[in-house]
Amino acid sequence: MHTVRAAGPHRVVVIVDENSNPFELGCASEIFGLRRPEIGRDLYDFELCSPEPRTPMRDGFFTLTGVADLEAADSADTLIVPNRPDVEVPRRPAVLDAVRRAHARGARLVGLCSGAFTLAEAGVLDGRRATAHWQWADSFRHRCPAVRLEADVLFVDDGDILTAAGSAAALDLGLHIVRRDHGAEIAGAVSRRLVFAAHRDGGQRQFIERPVPDLPDESLAPVLAWAQERLDSVLTVPALAARAAVSPATLHRRFRAQLGTTPLAWLTGERVALACRLIERGESRFDVVARRTGLGTAANLRTLMRRETGLGPLEYRRRFGPRAN
Template identity: 40%
Template sequence: MCKNPAMPHRVAVVALDHFATLDLGIPGQVFWTAESPDGEKLYEVVTCSPGRRPVRCSAGYSVLPDHDLDVLDTADTVLVPGIHAGRALLDGTIPEPLRAALQGRPRVMSICTGAFVLAAAGLLDGRRATTHWREAARFAALFPRVRLDPDVLFVDDGDVLTSAGVASGLDLCLHVIRRDHGSEVANRAARRCVMPPWRDGGQAQYVERPLPQGDTGGTAATRAWMLANLDVPLDLSALAGHARMSVRTFTRRFREETGVSPARWLTAQRVQRARHLLETTDLGVEEVARLAGFGTAVSLRQHLHAAVGVAPLAYRHTFRRA
């Protein structure tokens, strides 16, 4: 997907009526910060609307995009921000011209309820996808052929990517930069945006639900301790002991705060550590496995393949930048 820096990757953002205000601004801000080591911009972001008409949001203003949907023909990636109202949310349909315009694009993304538009265009049938947790039940009813995962921050299904509510669009755009250009470029972009390169857990941690009465402990300090000790064995009893909780209480609180189990969270962090080492060092696979906490190259290969679908050396060949 990545291009020569002299020819920036073009991202076309489709602005629709009732657009979510932050969603519309995220791609222009995040992709604009992605630069090559010599300062060349790696992405160009353009915004369009059907007929190049003004589009209005619920915050009391309209925007007038510079382009109509014809600009999608020159785009390498098409991105649909979230919407707060409209036919896509009500009955799962979109105007035929918009449906046709979204077909056959090299890569398509959505932020938040923009997934409704992609689903209405038929782009998510049979695919795994996500959307804002508050709209998950409605989405599942309107689009039963989509394999909805409401617990994650984003889903990368190759040429179609979807994200959860609002700020998860930041996570998705950074993920795309990382996928296109590696972790160093993505990390620099994250620093420019004053945000973490990736966030822990899924959107399940943000679902509105009361915490149990009288349970005031938290697992943040233990998660930080886990990150500092990824290269050593960490079993559930040791984690609960560090948090000064019973195993049962720790496991419950950890899932409430992160949306995943301690074991799943720990494995994800170790995979991230291994990916970073493969991208930024010349260490052998055995040493990467040891430092990431997998112990052996065989274990690393299994977990990395499960996470990203490739072996360590193939991953390094793809993402390591000279």
């Protein structure tokens, strides 16, 4: 039975089960569980729960005690499901029932790394889009043929069900959720505290090649910083390549290898992120937002914001503008 609770911050509950991965648990706790005095308000009400009083974590690293029982999952607005390295072992029925109840009442479900297997085993992913860690892609396709697996991406946002590939992608998805719930400005503040990139699009590749660089330094950091200071200017791929003193083809290869995306896609994402911040800070003239971000026209701003965030500028202002906070 769903527990009725008083109105307050969005409630995030993580189910921890036997052999859960500590890293993804830490990511969820860091993003959703910490107090945010620098923001001035609590973003989430956060709780851990487990079907057993004592839960041995992966490889017996440590045993988790002192958390709520599984009934806490019945009051979650967002439920993060358990993962573990042995994906062949079925989840206990009580955990799967908790996931099904949460889905039935409209809670948002999140699977990190092998958590996609838990969601699939609960039967809530049939016909839906999802991702999982690349090393389990073949196993997932074999065991869950009804799920539309998108392999080799960081995370998939399918509305009320979100999945991440694991490891650092759990942070990417967590920040994406914060951005979806609270806007780009708040997500940026959380990412700064994490000392982590504020925005990596879910469609970026899981595996990014990082060869030992030859001299001269091939880092993209200087050209990225240069471009971020000039988003209101005409910036083309040839211009970025010229700034980096390489050919456009070489620039494309470096973006793919270091960021897992293309120069144009990165530039568009940066411009949309800046547009979101300007709207959150109170700029209501969308033609001005478009001009200051290099997106050109209000029509182009609407198209690209909707594509990148799922919201048009007017909807975004209603949800995240100054009066909404």
